[in-house]
């Protein structure tokens with residue numbers, strides 16, 4: 044069923060949703076950017092797109108990918124389903140319910156999704172990979188872990204069956220699971236594991252393990268507890284690739300470490316791997332991921348600049364025990380040890396390519412406009428996905444959207460927007476300022492593209508907090524649990 048959005052089919056979102064200048068007819072005016080290296084002219088701005096809500100009221104969609112069957116494949120976190128959606132009319136076909144999945148909190152359930160590139164290619168590898176949290180405590184208590192499972196798709200019944208566990212016993216939490224699953228161009232699985240939300244809120248007395256590395260004994264015992272705050276690289280059968288980096292004397296699934304909450308992961312030109320991750324109050328990061336490198340968390344947020352971040356380790360509180368303390372997001376009690384970023388030193392430390400956003404020390408994080416939802420007004424934007432937008436290589440059929448070639452696209456939860464970051468020709472640096480597009484009163488969770496890369500599909504959270512249409516914070520989402528279509532039209 045096609046549900047019309049308040050702003051659908053007009054080819055123009057209401058002015059209050061747009062960042063750019065508004066023309067006399069109320070439509071946004073494309074903002075010219077400097078020409079890119081290919082001389083394509085100005086990059087297409089949001090005035091060049093029509094918008095449409097394909098469906099809504101999905102059960103917290105987490106991942107959306109374009110399938111070879113012309114359908115959009117999604118995970119729904121709270122229904123525990125993989126669902127296929129026909130983009131023309133929003134028709135939904137559930138492919139499987141992961142009954143073993145456990146979901147009770149705000150960030151657990153059925154999460155990651157990756158399609159094998161041979162899916163529906165007649166090669167006998169109709170495989171779909173899914174990640175989810177499950178409960179290993181047989182009693183009333185809950186003890187989450189995460190599993191990556193492979194299913195086989197049967198096009199006759201349009202269902203996923205023959206479940207086969209790729210890896211089990213990964214860290215699992217109700218917070219900061221990250222859980223982006225990517226099928227690599229090297230036929231490996233890449234998977235992000237967040238810091239589990241430790242050292243904050245209700246988990247303030249659990250230490251962050253992002254700097255802890257598995258030993259050979261851990262690997263032999265298949266003890267994956269130290270995989271929190273890591274990006275993993277796995278063989279398709281779950282084993283450890285022989286060419287994974289040897290870090291601190293042991294080879295494991297760990298590809299990179301020192302991560303907080305990396306929700307975006309994508310391959311760029313020449314196989315370069317990029318990730319983004321949520322910062323604390325400042326310093327969401329965009330990183331180039333290199334094997335064996337240390338991305339600094341929790342000792343460093345963003346650049347190692349001692350600006351507006353210190354590592355306050357609640358679990359090490361003394362003499363007052365952490366359990367006796369009240370959580371405070373701004374000024375911890377004096378018993379909590381505080382470390383400046385400059386106190387950290389590591390030969391494999393990598394700084395980010397870009398931050399969203401770094402603020403000076405002494406920055407006042409309190410904004411009365413956000414009331415009790417202060418975090419919505421913090422400088423971070425909560426990047427929720429990352430997608431490489433390739434250049435067309437001179438082929439007009441692959442030209443995509445003018446000026447967008449060799450960019451990274453990232454969705455954000457706060458401010459409900461798509462950020463487009465132009466890369467340099469070698470992909471190792473950023474060109475100009477990020478461009479903010481398609482801003483609505485929603486939480487954008489992930490993005491898929493049509494094969495011609497001219498139509499973008501964005502999924503939104505079913506509920507939650509985001510930036511209000513005129514600033515401040517709101518819980519009133521415009522398109523809850525929706526797929527929004529942004530279709531490029533070159534008629535402008």
Ligand SMILES: [Ca+2]
Pocket residue numbers: 178179180181182183184185186
């Ligand atoms: Ca239990």
Ligand SMILES: [Ca+2]
Pocket residue numbers: 301328338339340343344345393394395
């Ligand atoms: Ca970092």
Ligand SMILES: [Ca+2]
Pocket residue numbers: 326343344345346347348349350352384
């Ligand atoms: Ca910093």
